[in-house]
Amino acid sequence: xxxxxxxxxxxxxxxxxxxxxxxxxxxxxxxxxxxxxxxxxxxxxxxxxxxxxxxxxxxxxxxxxxxxxxxxxxxxxxxxxxxxxxxxxxxxxxxxxxxxxxxxxxxxxxxxxxxxxxxxxxxxxxxxxxxxxxxxxxxxxxxxxxxxxxxxxxxxxxxxxxxxxxxxxxxxxxxxxxxxxxxxxxxxxxxxxxxxxxxxxxxxxxxxxxxxxxxxxxxxxx
Numbered sequence: 001x002x003x004x005x006x007x008x009x010x011x012x013x014x015x016x017x018x019x020x021x022x023x024x025x026x027x028x029x030x031x032x033x034x035x036x037x038x039x040x041x042x043x044x045x046x047x048x049x050x051x052x053x054x055x056x057x058x059x060x061x062x063x064x065x066x067x068x069x070x071x072x073x074x075x076x077x078x079x080x081x082x083x084x085x086x087x088x089x090x091x092x093x094x095x096x097x098x099x100x101x102x103x104x105x106x107x108x109x110x111x112x113x114x115x116x117x118x119x120x121x122x123x124x125x126x127x128x129x130x131x132x133x134x135x136x137x138x139x140x141x142x143x144x145x146x147x148x149x150x151x152x153x154x155x156x157x158x159x160x161x162x163x164x165x166x167x168x169x170x171x172x173x174x175x176x177x178x179x180x181x182x183x184x185x186x187x188x189x190x191x192x193x194x195x196x197x198x199x200x201x202x203x204x205x206x207x208x209x210x211x212x213x214x215x216x217x218x219x220x221x222x
Contacts, residue, residue, distance in 0.1 A: 067195060
């Protein structure tokens with residue numbers, strides 16, 4: 001009977017002891033003031049976004065100046081009697097007097113763009129140094145530590161800043177070429193190319209914006 005009772009009795013519950021997921025938390029608090037490497041990285045990301053905004057502002061103003069230079073130059077180069085296909089620069093009209101102020105203004109905007117790239121370079125170097133320091137500190141830890149923020153290792157911030165810097169350096173070189181030649185250009189089609197290239201910024205790829213957005217998200221600013 002005892003065996004029959006045992007067979008008819010309900011099954012005893014099985015106690016499952018599930019191990020918790022091995023998730024290494026971020027080393028930076030989600031709230032409160034950051035310190036050390038976390039503070040440096042987050043400040044660097046904020047600075048890069050601010051300098052990019054300055055770049056866009058100066059670039060837009062400079063584009064307007066280039067448009068004015070193009071209009072002034074073409075009006076001086078081509079005769080008003082409809083002979084617009086000649087395309088020859090006249091010695092007395094190749095550099096209209098009113099363009100002097102425009103060129104000065106364009107140079108001022110160009111200096112602002114150079115400063116942005118200089119700041120990007122400084123930030124890139126700083127993040128590289130922080131990355132090396134962080135990796136050295138991690139190598140001396142007995143227990144594994146998580147990333148500074150969400151998922152990125154510190155080196156990813158340095159690599160992203162370096163990639164953005166290269167884009168802006170190439171774009172700056174293009175703009176310097178345009179600035180050096182736009183006031184002396186006598187060809188309408190080439191002038192249109194200069195204006196379009198300045199606005200389109202071919203070397204600052206869409207990937208650059210994605211990188212910047214990813215950096216902001218990683219430090220919880222998006």
